[in-house]
Amino acid sequence: MRILLVEDDTTLCTQLREELTEAGYIVETAQNGIDAHHLGATEPFDAVILDLGLPQLDGLTVLKKWRAADHTMPVLILTARDAWHEKVDGMDAGADDYMVKPFHVQELLARLRALIRRASGHASVELQCGPVVLDTRTGKVSVNGRSLALTGHELRVLSYLMHHPDTLVSRTELTEHIYAQEFDRDSNTIEVFIARLRKKLPQGLIKTVRGLGYQLVTPE
Numbered sequence: 001m002r003i004l005l006v007e008d009d010t011t012l013c014t015q016l017r018e019e020l021t022e023a024g025y026i027v028e029t030a031q032n033g034i035d036a037h038h039l040g041a042t043e044p045f046d047a048v049i050l051d052l053g054l055p056q057l058d059g060l061t062v063l064k065k066w067r068a069a070d071h072t073m074p075v076l077i078l079t080a081r082d083a084w085h086e087k088v089d090g091m092d093a094g095a096d097d098y099m100v101k102p103f104h105v106q107e108l109l110a111r112l113r114a115l116i117r118r119a120s121g122h123a124s125v126e127l128q129c130g131p132v133v134l135d136t137r138t139g140k141v142s143v144n145g146r147s148l149a150l151t152g153h154e155l156r157v158l159s160y161l162m163h164h165p166d167t168l169v170s171r172t173e174l175t176e177h178i179y180a181q182e183f184d185r186d187s188n189t190i191e192v193f194i195a196r197l198r199k200k201l202p203q204g205l206i207k208t209v210r211g212l213g214y215q216l217v218t219p220e
């Protein structure tokens with residue numbers, strides 16, 4: 001899952017980036033409103049953490065511009081403690097959730113997981129596809145109740161597919177959501193991860209749609 005983190009406080013930005021990376025997310029950062037708007041408008045993100053007090057272009061304006069241009073990714077805003085009206089303005093402008101500074105990172109991570117799940121239509125913290133269960137809180141995967149050891153990349157690929165079951169996912173889309181840097185994005189490596197996942201998962205779960213991509217198939 002790929003997150004855009006927009007925060008001009010360098011210390012907080014660095015800390016959050018580390019925590020999010022630790023939690024398994026691919027993180028891109030922006031420290032002003034102009035960069036944030038550009039990234040959010042041109043690249044695919046599974047969620048955005050958006051501070052409202054930003055230089056060059058304030059967070060509220062950035063959010064309004066995204067929504068006006070039909071960018072529907074979930075956005076969690078960060079608001080200052082004494083500015084209750086920011087929450088109201090932010091939610092009215094299209095934010096999906098908010099956190100008031102200072103906050104506990106664990107709470108931010110929980111809200112982020114919930115946003116990403118809801119955006120893909122899942123209400124439970126556990127995603128299930130036949131015998132395969134992914135606990136989105138821990139990133140642990142099990143098959144028929146037995147835990148499965150996956151590498152970071154394998155988990156990212158499987159997690160993306162499990163958030164979008166029975167949906168055709170192109171290799172480009174997968175690549176964009178599991179790599180941070182453009183130069184890492186060699187879509188051939190996706191095939192390698194898929195091949196490894198197939199060896200570890202029940203047969204027939206990941207279908208190749210020739211020339212188009214992959215589909216996680218929910219067993220009948």
Ligand code: CA
Nearest residue numbers: 008051053054
């Ligand atoms: Ca700020």
